[in-house]
Amino acid sequence: MDQEADMERAPKLRLDTFCVFVLLVLGLVISIISWGYGFGRLGRPGPGLYPFFIGVAIAVFSLVILISELRSDTSRSFLDKEGAKTLVFMTLTFCLWIVAMPLLGYVVVTLLATYAFCKVMKLEGWWKPLAVSGGTTLFIYLLFDYWLYIDLPRGILG
Amino acid sequence: MEGLSLLFNGFINSLTTVNLVACFIGALIGTVVGVLPGLGPTATMALMLPFTLPFGATTGLIMMTGVWYGAMYGGSTTSILVNIPGEAASVVTCIDGYQMCKKGRAGAALALVAVGSFVAGTIGILGLQFFAPLLGNAALSFGPPEFLCFMVFAFVLLSNLSAEAPLKGALMIALGLFLSSVGINPMDSYPRFTFGSETLMLGIDFLPIAMGLFGISEILNIAIEKYVKPEIVKIRLRDLYPDRKEIRRSIFPMIRGSIVGFFLGLLPGPCTVISTFVSYSLERRISRTPEEFGHGAVEGVVGPESANNSAVMGSMIPLLTLGIPFAAPSAIMLAGLRMHNVEPGPMLFTTNPDVFWTFIAAMYLGNFMLLVLNLPLVGAFAKIAVIRPQILMPIISLICLVGVYSVRNSIFDVWVMIIAGVVGLFLRKWKFPIAPFIIGVVLGPTTENSLRQTLLMFKGDVSLVVERPISITFLALTAAFLAYKFIAPNFGKKFPLKIEEESKL
Numbered sequence: 001m002d003q004e005a006d007m008e009r010a011p012k013l014r015l016d017t018f019c020v021f022v023l024l025v026l027g028l029v030i031s032i033i034s035w036g037y038g039f040g041r042l043g044r045p046g047p048g049l050y051p052f053f054i055g056v057a058i059a060v061f062s063l064v065i066l067i068s069e070l071r072s073d074t075s076r077s078f079l080d081k082e083g084a085k086t087l088v089f090m091t092l093t094f095c096l097w098i099v100a101m102p103l104l105g106y107v108v109v110t111l112l113a114t115y116a117f118c119k120v121m122k123l124e125g126w127w128k129p130l131a132v133s134g135g136t137t138l139f140i141y142l143l144f145d146y147w148l149y150i151d152l153p154r155g156i157l158g
Numbered sequence: 159m160e161g162l163s164l165l166f167n168g169f170i171n172s173l174t175t176v177n178l179v180a181c182f183i184g185a186l187i188g189t190v191v192g193v194l195p196g197l198g199p200t201a202t203m204a205l206m207l208p209f210t211l212p213f214g215a216t217t218g219l220i221m222m223t224g225v226w227y228g229a230m231y232g233g234s235t236t237s238i239l240v241n242i243p244g245e246a247a248s249v250v251t252c253i254d255g256y257q258m259c260k261k262g263r264a265g266a267a268l269a270l271v272a273v274g275s276f277v278a279g280t281i282g283i284l285g286l287q288f289f290a291p292l293l294g295n296a297a298l299s300f301g302p303p304e305f306l307c308f309m310v311f312a313f314v315l316l317s318n319l320s321a322e323a324p325l326k327g328a329l330m331i332a333l334g335l336f337l338s339s340v341g342i343n344p345m346d347s348y349p350r351f352t353f354g355s356e357t358l359m360l361g362i363d364f365l366p367i368a369m370g371l372f373g374i375s376e377i378l379n380i381a382i383e384k385y386v387k388p389e390i391v392k393i394r395l396r397d398l399y400p401d402r403k404e405i406r407r408s409i410f411p412m413i414r415g416s417i418v419g420f421f422l423g424l425l426p427g428p429c430t431v432i433s434t435f436v437s438y439s440l441e442r443r444i445s446r447t448p449e450e451f452g453h454g455a456v457e458g459v460v461g462p463e464s465a466n467n468s469a470v471m472g473s474m475i476p477l478l479t480l481g482i483p484f485a486a487p488s489a490i491m492l493a494g495l496r497m498h499n500v501e502p503g504p505m506l507f508t509t510n511p512d513v514f515w516t517f518i519a520a521m522y523l524g525n526f527m528l529l530v531l532n533l534p535l536v537g538a539f540a541k542i543a544v545i546r547p548q549i550l551m552p553i554i555s556l557i558c559l560v561g562v563y564s565v566r567n568s569i570f571d572v573w574v575m576i577i578a579g580v581v582g583l584f585l586r587k588w589k590f591p592i593a594p595f596i597i598g599v600v601l602g603p604t605t606e607n608s609l610r611q612t613l614l615m616f617k618g619d620v621s622l623v624v625e626r627p628i629s630i631t632f633l634a635l636t637a638a639f640l641a642y643k644f645i646a647p648n649f650g651k652k653f654p655l656k657i658e659e660e661s662k663l
Contacts (some may be wrong), residue, residue, distance in 0.1 A: 043619075047345075057328075094579075098559075118548060
């Protein structure tokens with residue numbers, strides 16, 4: 001209940017409202033850039049005509065949504081402190097896999113990333129995460145490398 | 159007769175080891191996905207796309223439809239046994255299904271749902287088999303103006319039916335259309351929004367966006383939510399026999415659900431979800447004992463479950479005959495077919511008739527496989543529902559990462575998937591529907607081509623569009639729909655088909 005009360009007391013300038021504002025700006029930017037590509041004529045449309053109207057549509061829809069969001073009082077905060085921490089660590093693990101995989105090879109990085117995911121999702125102990133990561137790596141090796149013949153990076157450790 | 163011989167050929171083509179195995183794997187994975195609360199059929203179909211690439215287009219289509227279809231079968235299991243819908247189209251089944259379970263009739267409910275899904279699937283396939291070629295032939299008369307007007311009609315319906323606020327749906331479609339315009343425009347080879355990047359010249363691939371928005375965002379969503387272990391009721395084979403009264407009460411809801419579902423499957427939006435709500439309210443309205451609804455009425459379980467299976471087949475019609483997907487899973491299917499160089503649309507029946515008829519034949523076989531799988535293995539499937547997400551999600555995360563990388567050996571695609579995943583999580587939490595976005599991405603190039611070709615055809619005189627009968631019909635339908643949307647609230651009527659998009663599709 002405390003958590004819900006905290007969420008109700010979320011600040012007035014909400015992230016969702018700010019993002020709609022960003023979309024409004026994006027719509028305007030798309031329209032301006034598209035104009036630069038060449039609008040052409042209606043009888044002979046240029047490459048900028050279609051994205052120009054899409055940009056205008058994005059800007060108009062965002063503006064109307066922004067006005068209605070600013071009028072409403074309902075809070076849309078959905079992340080508590082624990083949830084935010086989990087989200088950050090999950091995203092970081094994804095990013096680290098992307099950066100490290102071409103360098104260290106998919107086997108080692110997949111093993112480590114699965115272990116990290118298990119721990120971020122609070123799988124207790126050390127042998128369960130180890131078993132899951134070992135099994136996942138073996139499955140990925142068999143499926144992609146052995147059966148589908150996909151050439152995955154082996155890196156310096158591969 | 160020609161149709162029968164084509165179907166016979168389809169059976170011969172589908173009875174290959176590869177197609178049968180693809181059908182079985184698709185149906186099995188779909189059922190498991192349907193049982194598991196979390197990952198939906200759209201995410202799973204996106205996840206499976208890379209694995210279909212080494213095989214032909216027909217095999218890929220069979221496998222992916224098997225997943226979608228299997229998910230509809232499996233979704234009811236957890237709805238009935240634990241009151242947790244395995245996927246969005248099984249939410250309605252919880253109402254009476256769980257009540258039947260509490261009365262000790264869970265086995266009977268599951269058996270009737272499996273048979274109902276089989277009947278609905280068969281009726282749906284029959285409908286697809288007869289209507290699709292007819293509509294395909296009719297669609298041959300569609301030119302760019304007709305396609306453009308149909309697209310406008312579909313977008314208006316889609317934004318209204320799949321979002322809490324229609325404007326949010328419209329905004330998502332527009333964003334999807336924009337994203338599809340990134341890269342070199344094939345009509346005049348002009349690079350747009352590439353900012354000098356060679357990677358962006360090729361455009362943003364559909365697959366990582368779909369896997370991010372439906373797969374990664376769902377994984378992140380499950381990770382940030384607290385897990386409550388469900389308790390499963392044990393089912394023995396002898397519990398699966400429904401009594402005579404239950405069978406009698408199920409026959410007509412099965413048929414009605416199948417017909418309603420099939421036609422609602424033709425609508426843009428989350429048709430499988432909508433079909434269950436419509437079927438449930440229809441059964442309740444015409445029932446002689448409406449007071450039983452909500453307390454374990456078998457009609458309230460069988461009707462909606464038949465409807466969602468039939469809707470899957472109905473929604474294949476616009477995809478196969480016009481090349482226009484109306485729901486997120488069919489958008490994935492369109493992307494999959496394009497990856498196999500097959501362009502669904504009016505010409506499919508003349509250029510690739512074997513794809514269509516092999517698919518139809520395989521669906522008959524798949525439907526039968528699902529019945530055989532679901533009846534005896536219902537207890538085993540129910541146990542899958544208790545696998546903890548702490549074990550399942552790390553495995554799925556890594557399959558997503560390696561899977562999306564393996565398609566083009568591109569790290570850029572993996573970045574796109576992760577960004578789409580994080581953005582998708584926030585979008586769904588803020589009630590921005592994801593399905594219109596993904597449909598916008600898929601239909602973007604067709605929309606632009608139709609618009610530009612129409613303008614060229616009419617030399618810029620857009621008013622000539624109304625002189626074409628099919629175009630004016632679609633525009634009139636759009637106007638009528640919008641007028642109804644604006645006028646109905648003033649008369650105290652609520653639009654009945656507005657379904658809030660569930661956290662997953």
